[in-house]
Amino acid sequence: MSTSTFEALELRGVGRTFGGHEALKGLDLTVRRGEFIALLGPSGCGKSTALNCIAGLLPLTHGEIVAGDRRVDTLPPEKRGFGMVFQSYALFPHLTVERNVAFGLQMQGVPRHEQKQRVKDAIAMVKLEEHATKLPGQLSGGQQQRVAIARAIVLEPSLVLMDEPLSNLDAKLRLDMRAEIRRLHQSLGLTTIYVTHDQEEALSMADRLVVLRDGRTQQIGTPAELYDHPANWHVADFMGYRNLLDGTVTQIAGDTATVNLGSFELHGHVAGPLAASARVRVAIRPDDVVVTASAADAIDGNAIKATPSVVEYHGREFSVTALTDDGLRLNVKAATAPVQGEPATFTVRAERALVFPEELA
Amino acid sequence: MATTVAAPRRRKQNLVPGDKAIVASPSAWFVWFGMAAFLILLIGILSTVVVDSFGRQWFANWLPQEWTASWYGQGWERFDLGHVITVTVLVAVVVVVVSVLIGTPAAYLLARKNFPGKKAINLLFLLPVIIPPITFGIPLATLMYSWGLGRTVLAVILVNLVPSVPFVILTMTPFIEQINPAIESAAKMCGASILKVFTKVLAPLLVPGILAAAILVLVRTVGMFELTFLVSGPQSDTLVVSIYRAMTSAGGSEARQLVSAMAVLYTGTMLVILIAALRFVNPTQLVARVRDNPDD
Amino acid sequence: MTAVTMTRAGAERSSASLKHRLAERGIDSSLLLLLPALLFSLVLFVYPFAYGLGLSFQPSGAIQQEFGGGFFANYVAFFKDPFIFDSVWLTLRLALPTALINVVGAVPVALVLRRKFRGKRLLSSILVLPITLGTVLTAQGLLIFAGRQGWLNRALMGIGLIDQPIQFVNNYLGVMLSLIISGFPFAFLLVSSYLSGIDPSLDAAGRTLGAGWWNRFRRITLPLLAPGLATTFILTFVLAFSVFPSARLVGNPNGSTRVLALMAYRSFGEQNDYTMASTIAVMMGACELVFIALVLAWRSSFYKGSTGGKG
Numbered sequence: 002m003s004t005s006t007f008e009a010l011e012l013r014g015v016g017r018t019f020g021g022h023e024a025l026k027g028l029d030l031t032v033r034r035g036e037f038i039a040l041l042g043p044s045g046c047g048k049s050t051a052l053n054c055i056a057g058l059l060p061l062t063h064g065e066i067v068a069g070d071r072r073v074d075t076l077p078p079e080k081r082g083f084g085m086v087f088q089s090y091a092l093f094p095h096l097t098v099e100r101n102v103a104f105g106l107q108m109q110g111v112p113r114h115e116q117k118q119r120v121k122d123a124i125a126m127v128k129l130e131e132h133a134t135k136l137p138g139q140l141s142g143g144q145q146q147r148v149a150i151a152r153a154i155v156l157e158p159s160l161v162l163m164d165e166p167l168s169n170l171d172a173k174l175r176l177d178m179r180a181e182i183r184r185l186h187q188s189l190g191l192t193t194i195y196v197t198h199d200q201e202e203a204l205s206m207a208d209r210l211v212v213l214r215d216g217r218t219q220q221i222g223t224p225a226e227l228y229d230h231p232a233n234w235h236v237a238d239f240m241g242y243r244n245l246l247d248g249t250v251t252q253i254a255g256d257t258a259t260v261n262l263g264s265f266e267l268h269g270h271v272a273g274p275l276a277a278s279a280r281v282r283v284a285i286r287p288d289d290v291v292v293t294a295s296a297a298d299a300i301d302g303n304a305i306k307a308t309p310s311v312v313e314y315h316g317r318e319f320s321v322t323a324l325t326d327d328g329l330r331l332n333v334k335a336a337t338a339p340v341q342g343e344p345a346t347f348t349v350r351a352e353r354a355l356v357f358p359e360e361l362a
Numbered sequence: 363m364a365t366t367v368a369a370p371r372r373r374k375q376n377l378v379p380g381d382k383a384i385v386a387s388p389s390a391w392f393v394w395f396g397m398a399a400f401l402i403l404l405i406g407i408l409s410t411v412v413v414d415s416f417g418r419q420w421f422a423n424w425l426p427q428e429w430t431a432s433w434y435g436q437g438w439e440r441f442d443l444g445h446v447i448t449v450t451v452l453v454a455v456v457v458v459v460v461s462v463l464i465g466t467p468a469a470y471l472l473a474r475k476n477f478p479g480k481k482a483i484n485l486l487f488l489l490p491v492i493i494p495p496i497t498f499g500i501p502l503a504t505l506m507y508s509w510g511l512g513r514t515v516l517a518v519i520l521v522n523l524v525p526s527v528p529f530v531i532l533t534m535t536p537f538i539e540q541i542n543p544a545i546e547s548a549a550k551m552c553g554a555s556i557l558k559v560f561t562k563v564l565a566p567l568l569v570p571g572i573l574a575a576a577i578l579v580l581v582r583t584v585g586m587f588e589l590t591f592l593v594s595g596p597q598s599d600t601l602v603v604s605i606y607r608a609m610t611s612a613g614g615s616e617a618r619q620l621v622s623a624m625a626v627l628y629t630g631t632m633l634v635i636l637i638a639a640l641r642f643v644n645p646t647q648l649v650a651r652v653r654d655n656p657d658d
Numbered sequence: 659m660t661a662v663t664m665t666r667a668g669a670e671r672s673s674a675s676l677k678h679r680l681a682e683r684g685i686d687s688s689l690l691l692l693l694p695a696l697l698f699s700l701v702l703f704v705y706p707f708a709y710g711l712g713l714s715f716q717p718s719g720a721i722q723q724e725f726g727g728g729f730f731a732n733y734v735a736f737f738k739d740p741f742i743f744d745s746v747w748l749t750l751r752l753a754l755p756t757a758l759i760n761v762v763g764a765v766p767v768a769l770v771l772r773r774k775f776r777g778k779r780l781l782s783s784i785l786v787l788p789i790t791l792g793t794v795l796t797a798q799g800l801l802i803f804a805g806r807q808g809w810l811n812r813a814l815m816g817i818g819l820i821d822q823p824i825q826f827v828n829n830y831l832g833v834m835l836s837l838i839i840s841g842f843p844f845a846f847l848l849v850s851s852y853l854s855g856i857d858p859s860l861d862a863a864g865r866t867l868g869a870g871w872w873n874r875f876r877r878i879t880l881p882l883l884a885p886g887l888a889t890t891f892i893l894t895f896v897l898a899f900s901v902f903p904s905a906r907l908v909g910n911p912n913g914s915t916r917v918l919a920l921m922a923y924r925s926f927g928e929q930n931d932y933t934m935a936s937t938i939a940v941m942m943g944a945c946e947l948v949f950i951a952l953v954l955a956w957r958s959s960f961y962k963g964s965t966g967g968k969g
Contacts, residue, residue, distance in 0.1 A: 105552030407799030468695035494900030497943035501710020
């Protein structure tokens, strides 16, 4: 079996329909060697479908996948030479850690002495030396996940696929494993496609992100691009723009739009094709909202009067939920705690209030 | 036995927290009485047959007047029990092996895939288990005779396969459903071909299920009377059929003690088979471990 | 459709081959795994059954003359000949009460054996022991143990409960006893496994809400157990309905235990009337399926979701 590496893996119009339902449609993506790509989206968005299509566990119904100059979408999974880490770990329960890791090498007919060395190295890489002879059932969730990773990387695959590998772990372990996976990716020079529904995970680990929704690609870009310039309000929503305010455009001047939000107006940055008096959705991140002393100090003339109703302590900062007079809910991150129940003025820079057309396919 | 378990009679409001009385006393007594009656009947049946098989003559007394082991020797010769037991074991082993070989792949498919007509096929495999053996046994036996297979060991094996294969499918399907399909995907991603997935990953995981199904089929086949009786003859009778024939043989049945001796042999054979089979069942349920992944 | 959709023109056309499209509907080479079982079932189950059905429409001359009805003469005979038709009632009269006793008896026993106590393992193994006995040994044992001179009658007379030996065997009671002995272990095993599928914390929850044992049983355990009980009832009913050897050995095969299986065998083995034998066999299956369908229809009105346990 060839595990030849490639310079680039290309997905061309990859799609998958189940019955009449389009689980994935028209995915175009070029993965360069050594890249860490995250497929991001809510559950049911098609990200796992995409991963399984790349792995070969699901046949494509549309498009093709090319690795280097070799078309791979017609190959069965065992001939593609990719490694995969599963959400449920999927360890062979009847085999010890060593033999789980050695399984793929046996399948490839690697000579025994070489097998032994590579298994040893892989187990050392995930720091499980003292558990090598245990059965998976005797390990904790985090340890099982390490075994699953060792089993995937021992084959030195040209591409590693990870399907929400951290979602069954608790919060602290998740942070550790994040760093661990990133470290392995870098030190082994792997090419990785990583599926997750956790935007923080994706932003912190990946070189580039693919945001999916209802089987369709919403945006592809670096973490900074997605974070600062989401392509539509769905991506914005997913990137932590927790304030999504519906209103009407009253005026457009260059790339600044004035939006009527009922009891007040807001100046925002045009982030999509807009027409005057169009229905729009303004997306603002909680940490871009600032408390000011008075309406006169408001930045870019954006003054929002609201009454804090919930103030939560989050360590370095406070998470504040404030309600405007006509009931709009504003999520704010503040360095100092505003007084609960006492009206305050909030402001946001116009370029950090992104104005998106409301209608989306 | 009852005194150690049944809670002393108490009024409901007197029950302290943690009191173990799930069933209140009057009904508990009723349950224990029923169970005792059942046990007395059971032990009575078992011990009378054993006692009878060792008695020379036993009519109107509590115990036989004289003891002897000669009925076993007589029965062995008279009914050629060596041959009968050989046939019984042969039939049982062949039926178990063939039904596991045919049934397991089908069970795998039914557990893992959806396809048009799956419901109809499930029903087809369920029917031989739920409809009376006589219902399909009589047409089947008629065919066996017209194919010239009547009274052969082959016919006995074939008719016993009819309920056994579906039985394997029914017992194995839930076993296979318990195995996380991601494990098979993982094996494929490690480069294992379909054949290797089956032999290296699935087969070891299925061993407990296969053994459970095999034991059940074994017990059913050795005990199966109706189907075997319809097609077997002197050279292909299994033990249970040959005892029945001894009990009902025309022109005055055989001596009662002779039948008792054979019945004891039958139960002995069954017990030996069961104990031997249970020795091979690994109590550690590999399958259960897959599901019990600690979430922490 | 949105400004950012990456769909290329032309990607709409499905690149999937016919093979892929069939695979999507579940039709691919893996279906071959089903082939041996399917072939086997067709040759040894479907074909013989169809053959038997065909045979039942080729009545012998004697039957045709006696009952008329052309092709259907066998079926006319089945319904018109009281000697045959009565055995339907005789069979049901035996199978229904027996199945009911087995299921109703298994519930409290399974409940009691769910608790932990010394000797529990031994007791449950003894309860399951009859599975190894087989019908023939049970019959032999019943004849000796519960016969006129048997220990049972001796003991009952000894403690003064009865003056005359009771007729336990060679009648309806004998067959019923033998069916309980062989059927109860199955019912007990099934009910136990259904019971273990019910999350014990539900019972605890009922307790915290102030329900006594009877209310907990009636309002929590029983509704969750009901579908399992229906299944258990069906399976023990099937066992009792097809009773054959014990009806002959410990029953009264010419009277109260002249069950359908015996009638079918008589036509087959003793009268060599294969067409009538097939007719009785087919009708026997039909009767049983009608009853199962009734129970299933009744069962479909029960709660069917998860029972919160591990099963």
